[in-house]
Amino acid sequence: MPETTKLHPKQPVAAALASRAAVRPALRQGGAFALGLAGGWAVLYGALLPFGLGLTLGLPADCFAACAAGAALSILFHGFGAFSLDSLCLLCAVGAAVAARWLWPGRLRPAFLAGCGALVLGGVCFALGPGGAGFTLVFFCGADALLAGGFGYALQRFPPEKPGFGTLLAASAVAAALGGLRFGPLCPGAAACAMVDAALCCRGQEKPALAFAAFTGAALCAADPSLAPAAVGLCCGTAAAVLLAPGRRAETLAACAGGCVLGVLCVPAPGTALPLLLSAGLGFAAPAFFPKHWLTPVPEAPAPPEEPPRLSAAATRLEAVAESLSSLAETVNAVYDAFPRRCDTFRWVIDNTHDSLCFNCGRRETCWKQEYTTTLEGMNALRPILEQQGHLQASDLPGQLSRCIHPAALCAAANRSFALYRSRKEAHVHAEAMRTALTEQYSAMADALSVLSEQLGRPGNPEPYKSGRVAAFFASLGTPPLECAVTLDDLGRARAAVTLPRTRFSSPELAALAQETGRICRRDFDPPQVLSCKGMTTLLFCEKPALRAVFGTAGTAAKGTVSGDAVQQFCSPAAAQMILCDGMGTGRPAAVDGSLAAELTARLLKAGFTAELAARLVNVALALKSDEESGATLDLISVDLYTGTARIFKAGAAPGFLVHGGRARPVGDISLPIGILGGVNGQSRVVHLAAGDYAVLVSDGLLVDGPGWVAKQLELSAAAGDPPEKVARILVETARARAEQTGRPDDITAAVLRLESCGH
Structure with a gap:
């Protein structure tokens, strides 16, 4: 037996999950608030403030509100300065974006239209109002809206928590915010960017270091043009470290410092070189005091295994197996059709009787040559007697055979020949049924494997x-x-x-x-x-679906407590399944057939088979269940809980009902049950349902007075919002009362499914 690992509740998993679930949301909220503070404070080209609105539009649903709060707080500080009208427009835009994201979660277009539209509209209103600010404010608001929209869209496509373009965008917002600050001769923006660049170079991450230097350098220049020498120095220092000493701590810091000095001094900036060199030097020196393991070079990740080819190969092999099974079924049928048919008619009984008795009789020449026509008429006259009675006595012999000198022996020979004839016919019928069942199983399994190979070929x-x-x-x-x-x-x-x-x-x-x-x-x-x-x-x-299914069922037996109807209701990972099978007849035999069909269908659906394939396999199982004829109706509905698409399959079942928008309508046409033919005569259709809709499956005993009253009752129940269990109980009780009045009792069952919104 394989060794089983048991996660005991006292082991670290539960505590680790609980602590992470409690701490990480708070950390994300705090980080988003700090990023919003930086984004709202960052000013581009001396007049534009796009980062606060852009971050509000682009950050994930769990932290955009905290970011908006930080951005609004920073914008308020700007509002006390020269950009008070612009700041007021930005505050309105951030508020509109937050409201739109709350009202339409998961939909980006309303948030973008609300935020950017409010910003432009606010600028136009202030420009056209009394004492208007003129076209300049409209121009600034339009530029802010355009930049914020592009920034938010980029963050939606490239999340900032994923290393890459999104992280660089967030870093550029922070760099722009720090670039506008001064503490004496020290520039925090240049120092912070130099520190991060040096750390990345020490870890051997050359491409991220170069990309970070380029993005943050551009942000520093946009925040303050006087920082252009610092941006050039950062890029030169990073390039020198990447080319000369990647992944080596001391050499990397020296190369960064040398490249930075060269870059700053090559740009004519009188009076600014020394403060910028001081800021960059502090930044490059900071990693020298970091813990050693922080700057350990990151090994290159091994190449991932070639998963798509492996899946493709598996899909190809499954498709090959499916084709082989299908070909095997076709070959068996073709060979059977090519063989000559053995004519097992009543003439075989006559010939066998002649060979076993008359062939050695002294009157053979007289009976079978001189009086052949009369003898053959007499032998053919035995057929209805044998088929009706199953045996023959001397008194049953017709007049054409009255001259036979061995009447008792003739009857015994005819009885043996007829019994053998009937046995051969039954064996032939059984072999035909077995061949049909075998080829049907091969075909159904081939189709199932083909579907599975298609799914493996499209892994997502x-x-x-x-x-x-x-x-x-x-x-x-x-x-x-x-x-x-x-x-x-x-x-x-x-x-x-x-x-x-x-x-x-x-x-x-x-x-x-x-x-x-x-x-x-x-x-x-x-x-x-x-x-x-x-x-x-x-x-x-x-993923959690948009809809959830609520089930209800009720039923009553025609006589006693055993009903021939069987119901299965369950939810697979993506769909709600409801099955109703009605065994032919009433009582225990019908219950066996109905329960077998419903249970097998449910298992096949859970394994991933489609309704049509499941019906074909269940048809074979019922056909081979016993020597007696078995049959059951199959009524099935499968509802995709993500889209509301419902697939209905019926084989011999009574019409079902769908309640959509408060209106009920019957669905289903006449077809044959499963288990009585070699194939399945079923019908499929696709409909679309929404939250609040009902799907109802019923056995034919419930429709004793037709479907009209059922549709009216369902509309009343839907208007009252009755739960499925109550709806099913009302239908069964009403149908039972109607059946007692008409004197035509039958098994009565109703299965009800109602779709409800999951609330997210």
Whole structure:
């Protein structure tokens, strides 16, 4: 048995998750507030203040409000100066952007239109009002709106917590804010930028260091043109360190200092060289006092495994297996059609009787040659007697055979031949059913494998950065993952799959893992689905859907307590499933067929089969269940909880009902049940549902008086907002009363599903 790792509640995982869940949101809020302070304070080209609004538009949903508060506080300080009208317009724009992001969460366009539009509109109002500020204010407000919109869009595309372009944008806002400050001869902006550049060069991160120098240098120049020599010095010092001594601490700091001196002195700036050199020198010297492990060179990350080719190869092999199974089914059918058919008719009974008895009889020549026509008519006259009675007696012989000298032996031979004939016919029918079931199973499995290969061939867009962060999180808990992949599907929904050594998790631990993984991926995850196999445990995280399903069911048996109707209601990771199967007839035999069909269909749906494929396999199972004829209706609805798309499949089922917008309508046409034919005669359709809508599946016993009263009752229940359990109970009780009046009792069942909004 594989060794199982048990995460005990007293182990660090629960405490670590709890502490991170409590501290990290506060740290993010504080960091966002500080970034907002810097962004609101930064002034570009002596008049523009775009960073505060841009950060409010671009930061994630959990921290944009704190950033807006910091930006508003900084803008207020500017409002006491020469830009009071511009600052007032900016404050209105930040407030409008925050309100839009609160009212339309997850939608960026309303926030951008509200923030930038309020800024431009405020400038126009102040310009056209009494004592207007003129076109200059409109120009500044328009420039601020344009820069803020571009800055916010860039931050949405490139989040600042992810190393890359977004981080450089946030750093440029901080550099611009610090560039406008002076403490005597010291420039904090130049010193801070030099310190970060030197640290990056010591860690051997050449490209990030060069990019940081370029971005922050441009921000310093935009904040104060007199800092252009400092920007040139930073770029020269970083380039020298990258080229001459990457990753070596002492040599890197010396190269940075030399390059900076050369860059500053090459720019004619009388009277400013010494203060700038002092600021840059302090910045470059600061890393010399950092702890050694802070400046340890970062090793290059190993190349990730070629996951798409591996998935593609697996998909190709599955497709090959699917084609082989399909080809096998076609070959079996083709061989069967090519073989000549053996004519097992009643003439075989006559021939076998002749061979076993008459062939050695002394009157053979007379009966089978001279009087052949009369003898053959007499033998054919035995067929209805044998088919009706199953056996033959001497008194049953027709007049054409009255001359037979062995009547008892003739009856015995005919009885044996007819019994063998009937056995051969039953074997032929059974073999035909087995062949049909075998080829149908091969075809269904081939289609299922083909669907699976298509899904593996489209694994989604990988998110390597988020995958690495999720893997690091699980490693910090003492369970390094064997595999970790975060992907986006075609609809932009995030999914995370983490494979660990065999581990058991409690429900609170799964909820905490979902919360922390969702924070890392910036998505809202449900508790993961846990799959365990061969010493490994896989956690499948899916985004919380926009809708949730509430189920209700009620039923009553025609006689006694055993009903032939069976209901299955459950939610898979992305869809709500509801199944109703009605076994043919009533009582225990019907209950066996209905329960078997519903249970098998539910298992196949949970395994990822489509409704059509599940119906084909269940049809085979019912056909081979026993020698007696078995059949059941199949009524199924599957609702995508992200989009509201509902797929309905019916095979012999009674019409169902959909309540959309308060109006009920029946759905479903006439078809045959499963289990009685070699194939499935089902019908599918796709509809769209929304929050507040109902889907109702009923057995034919509920429609004793037709579907009209059911639709009216559903509209009344929908208007009253009745829960599904109550709706199902009312339908069954009313149908039972109507059936007792008409004297046509039957099993009555109603299964109800209602969609509700998840509230996010």
